[in-house]
Amino acid sequence: MLPRALIHNWRLKLAALGLSVLLWALVQTEPRNAETLSAIPVDVMLTDTAWALAGPPQPRTVELRLSGPTGEIIRLAREGTAVRIPIGEVGSNDTTVTLHRDWVELGNDRGISVESVTPPSVHIAFESAVSRAVPLALEVKGALPERLALASPIGLNPQLVRVRGPASRVEGLDSIPLKPLDLSRVNASGVFEVQVDTTGLGGGRVTPPTATVGVRVDEKIERTLSGVPVLLQAATGDPTLSVAPDTISVTLRGARTLVDAVNAGDLGAWVTSELVKGMAKGEERHVPVRIEGVPDLVSAQPATDMVTVRRAPAGGGEGHPGRR
Numbered sequence: 054m055l056p057r058a059l060i061h062n063w064r065l066k067l068a069a070l071g072l073s074v075l076l077w078a079l080v081q082t083e084p085r086n087a088e089t090l091s092a093i094p095v096d097v098m099l100t101d102t103a104w105a106l107a108g109p110p111q112p113r114t115v116e117l118r119l120s121g122p123t124g125e126i127i128r129l130a131r132e133g134t135a136v137r138i139p140i141g142e143v144g145s146n147d148t149t150v151t152l153h154r155d156w157v158e159l160g161n162d163r164g165i166s167v168e169s170v171t172p173p174s175v176h177i178a179f180e181s182a183v184s185r186a187v188p189l190a191l192e193v194k195g196a197l198p199e200r201l202a203l204a205s206p207i208g209l210n211p212q213l214v215r216v217r218g219p220a221s222r223v224e225g226l227d228s229i230p231l232k233p234l235d236l237s238r239v240n241a242s243g244v245f246e247v248q249v250d251t252t253g254l255g256g257g258r259v260t261p262p263t264a265t266v267g268v269r270v271d272e273k274i275e276r277t278l279s280g281v282p283v284l285l286q287a288a289t290g291d292p293t294l295s296v297a298p299d300t301i302s303v304t305l306r307g308a309r310t311l312v313d314a315v316n317a318g319d320l321g322a323w324v325t326s327e328l329v330k331g332m333a334k335g336e337e338r339h340v341p342v343r344i345e346g347v348p349d350l351v352s353a354q355p356a357t358d359m360v361t362v363r364r365a366p367a368g369g370g371e372g373h374p375g376r377r
Contacts, residue, residue: 087118091116092114099179104181107146121164125164145179154167186214189231196236204350216229231248242270245265294329296363307352337361338361342357
């Protein structure tokens with residue numbers, strides 16, 4: 054007599070077994086096909102540290118002829134693949150490498166076979182590798198949200214990275230750029246990780262491959278200071294020169310911590326000596342002023358861009374020269 058555990062719900066168990074057999078049969082009978090995938094990239098995996106790639110392999114892409122289940126080939130085409138050439142030791146500056154079918158990345162066992170690779174070989178050029186420390190160059194794009202302003206210069210760490218690659222490229226580098234930091238995405242102070250941009254290094258490697266960028270922001274405010282003195286920057290004291298008005302208002306815009314720290318006495322609205330050079334007695338000139346003493350990252354807008362400088366007429370009283 055059969056054990057009770059085997060005959061319990063025997064119809065349900067028999068149906069499950071039949072379904073499993075059916076699914077197995079469908080998989081085994083999935084139509085097989087041969088397909089060609091084009092523009093498959095060729096990568097060189099170089100482990101000989103004395104050498105570097107002088108450029109990408111030629112050609113940079115190949116064509117693969119694959120056979121196997123149609124669904125798996127379609128899936129591989131969608132996910133992408135590559136031909137990866139292992140180079141453990143470089144024998145000469147230039148070499149031609151015959152491509153092996155087992156260098157094609159097929160991922161998990163899909164039942165796919167590589168029938169052919171076209172062209173069957175690629176040309177690879179090498180040159181001596183060098184290593185040196187190179188400064189990083191930070192690039193920003195976009196603008197902070199209107200409500201925010203930078204409260205300190207953007208920080209970068211590290212300042213230097215080590216670049217290893219072809220001598221012809223590495224020795225001529227004065228800096229390595231980072232991928233641009235998009236300020237429009239910054240909503241609060243923080244530290245952001247940015248990738249090093251290795252475009253144009255021709256296979257060179259950068260260590261570390263990322264840098265951290267510190268951004269400190271604060272509420273953006275506007276503040277107007279009155280009584281900012283207008284100063285005449287004459288080459289020598291000249292009591293016959295006067296400037297009007299002798300004080301102006303200046304509007305500052307920037308981060309609250311920076312703007313609040315500025316006093317009117319810290320600023321000066323200067324008239325350069327070149328603008329009043331050679332003035333005749335009784336002459337009057339309208340000249341621009343230059344605001345000085347404004348902290349970095351703060352903008353300043355004077356209430357008036359122009360002031361009047363006068364030289365006293367002959368026999369007249371002394372003018373008001375302002376401070377030098």
